[in-house]
Amino acid sequence: MKNTLLLAFFFLTSLIFGQKTTFTVKYSEQLAVYLFIENLSEHYPENVFKTEFQKSKYNTEHYNKLISNFDKLIVDYSFRFDEYPYGSKRNMQTNDILKKNLIETNNLTDFKLRSSGLIPNQTLTDLSSCIEEFTNVYNELIYNPNKEKFEKQLDDIKKYSSENNIAGYFETGLLFYNSSWDNAIPFVAAFYPLPNSKGFTAQAFCNNFISAIQIDLNSNKDLFSVMMHETYHIVYDEQSFEVKVAIDNYFKENKSKCSNYAYQLMNEVLATALGNGFVYEKLDGKPDPGEWYNKKYINLMAKQIYPVVKEYIDQKKAMDKNFIDTYIRLYEENFPNWIDELDNIMTYRYILSENETNRRKINQLFRYRSRAEFDSEITENSINKMKDTPLTKVVIISKNTTEKVKFLKNKFPELKEWKPNASKEFANKFFLSDKSQLIIINQKESTIEALFELMK
Incomplete structure (x- = not known):
């Protein structure tokens, strides 16, 4: 009965919103310049954009100060859709909306008008000014030297998309995921050149896909299969609240x-x-x-x-x-x-640690993460918040071990028979009733890396 209702809901929304989505392929100078500046940041690893800039005439105090100021701009805020089951819908990110607005507007005045209220106005003004200052730099160093090959590449991508009915694969995803899409909202793929490279990047958000492509790309099938991979994350994200709740219940039952x-x-x-x-x-x-x-x-x-x-x-x-x-x-x-392998279960983690340096060390130890949360206090409130998630739960004790062990035993019935030696280091793992793993570590002298090794 539940499945019948969900399918009925799907077909109803199909009739309301329509299922013929427009796919657009384009180049956005504004987006390209924004991402170029991001790649020049000292926080970014070495890359082709940074290499070209550093050996150019623009590697001056003036432009480096602009990069430094750009690094200080706070443009990434987020909020959750709390009514949805935990983790079933992606957090809204203001940085994604800013990139979307850069793609969909033709000049920085329109970009500022559309983005007003999303971030503080002074931040928006400073961001726009930085993009304006770096536009000529980007064009001279990156776009113009690669213009002919890139524009031919872009034409080939547009032709390939049309000839292979890429929009049809979007419709396939909508049906499989029991999702929906308003056909008044086009799906826009924005590409920009990636010189001196053998690969391409891929990211999708809102109604956009963005990719830096090598100028001698010779496999459109690779590009489009990855593009659709990223796009299907959006289709999954856009499942209705009713569908999300039903899927969540199927797993819990x-x-x-x-x-x-x-x-x-x-x-x-x-x-x-x-x-x-x-x-x-x-x-x-x-x-x-x-x-x-x-x-x-x-x-x-x-x-x-x-x-x-x-x-x-x-x-x-x-x-x-x-x-x-x-x-x-x-x-x-x-x-x-797999439910016992650390490389798997630590991909989805909630860390409580009184030693905040452990956050960085765990991120280095388990670099791949899908969802991660952190709190620096082991309290009633933090434990309750952690228990409300299906994530792997990691509690790292650094002081008052006896007291903390007693507290944890009261919070987790699965620890009833647990009798650790509080005077010694330990790393124990427990399978909880919500089918997540609980890891409790008592850290005294050893590194967090050494303590995680005890569980392998």
């Missing part, structure tokens, strides 16, 4: 001990199965024989679920309870040990 961590992995797995699996196979005529994603958990699970995804697409079915149950079963049958 499933009896498998793997259901929680399977759920945490699903967004990336499905985008990979559809983009790097289905779209690539359609564009190339055969499946990609290599890795579909450079993280083993996502790569292996995407390939495992792909035949089921393909079956649903062929039958024009939306993901439902049966799909979710099948997905969880395949996870448990093929990869039952």
